[in-house]
Amino acid sequence: MPPATSLVSSGSFPDTLAFERYFLAGDFVVGVGYGLQILLRTLCTSCLWKQRNRGWKITLLLGLLASLLVVETTFAGTQSRITQMMYIEHRGVTGGPWQYFLDTQSPLIAVLMHGSPFVLTFLGDLLVLWRCWVIWSAFSIRVAVVVTSIPAVVLAASFAIGVLWIVQTEEPKGTTVPSCTAYYTISLALNVLLTCLITLRILSCRRKLLELLPEAHRQLYLSLVAIIIESAVIHPAFAITFVSSFGMDAPINQVFVAFASAAQQVATHLIICRVADGKAWVKQTPRQTMTSVKFASRIASVAPRQHQRSSLSQERSAPLQRSRSDLDAIPRLTGRDS
Helix, strand or coil: CCCCCCCCCCCCCHHHHHHHHHHHHHHHHHHHHHHHHHHHHHHHHHHHHCCCCCCHHHHHHHHHHHHHHHHHHHHHHHHHHHHHHHHHHCCCCCCCHHHHHHHCCCCHHHHHHHHHHHHHHHHHHHHHHHHHHHHHHCCCHHHHHHHHHHHHHHHHHHHHHHHHHHHHCCCCHHHCHHHHHHHHHHHHHHHHHHHHHHHHHHHHHHHHHCCCCCHHHHHHHCCHHHHHHHHCCHHHHHHHHHHHHHHCCCCCHHHHHHHHHHHHHHHHHHHHHHHHHCCCCCCCHHHHHHHHHHHHHHHHHHHHHHHHHHHHHHHHHHHHHHHHHHHHHCCCCCCCCC
């Protein structure tokens, strides 16, 4: 048997090998995330399709799901194709697969690999911004306009920088690093801001109504699961790890970026699932909860009165019952006594 030979280029460094390993692991994470999204998307689509005649919002959500499916499929297919080109078709390139990846940013397939997650991120951020508006406008439209104006401006800035980054992907990689870092940082800041705004609004309402609402309403609108899904906290949790590792130029960022992208899409589909099931917050939610609280308070105030009335009636009827029993105890007069 001939001695085994290494396929690693002599010019490869430990960091380069780590980038290659983590890139391949990231491709696996993309595949798993894509399968999970297909499952969630099927559930959401089937639920929304039954309600397609309810209004334009349902139709818009169905269109959003279809768009996410097309873009996510493009991203997963492009990622697989890039991996095939790096590790199979051009594995003998000087510097190894990672060097080939860095030197081939201009082809259309590389632009699609960066553009697809950009579109997915924008659509996901837009959905969370809409949910933030719905939750805040349920209490006050004026306050909601002020609160959501800042995230809207940040979203516009993120979109502009993202477009600049995609355009620069056709240039050498060194020129894309500043715009890429700025885009990921602004996108993370936007998601953290939206998550905090939604969480604070629900928690403030939860503190006031937790002891007054019935169990069904508490589980539906104020539970921990509702807060996690409505605020899309899953995505910022993974995005923080990715942006931190990306800023340090750590090779493991190739895995974290795949987790962050999949987490955002999972969070997006969980929000749509709650909307489809009628469990998500709407503008009428505070009004419905307050109606339930008023109804419960009326019942609580009427119950003691009814109990007091029943007690009084029992006390009034007690002497009458005793007098009747006394009369029954007196022996009846017979005819012999007459």
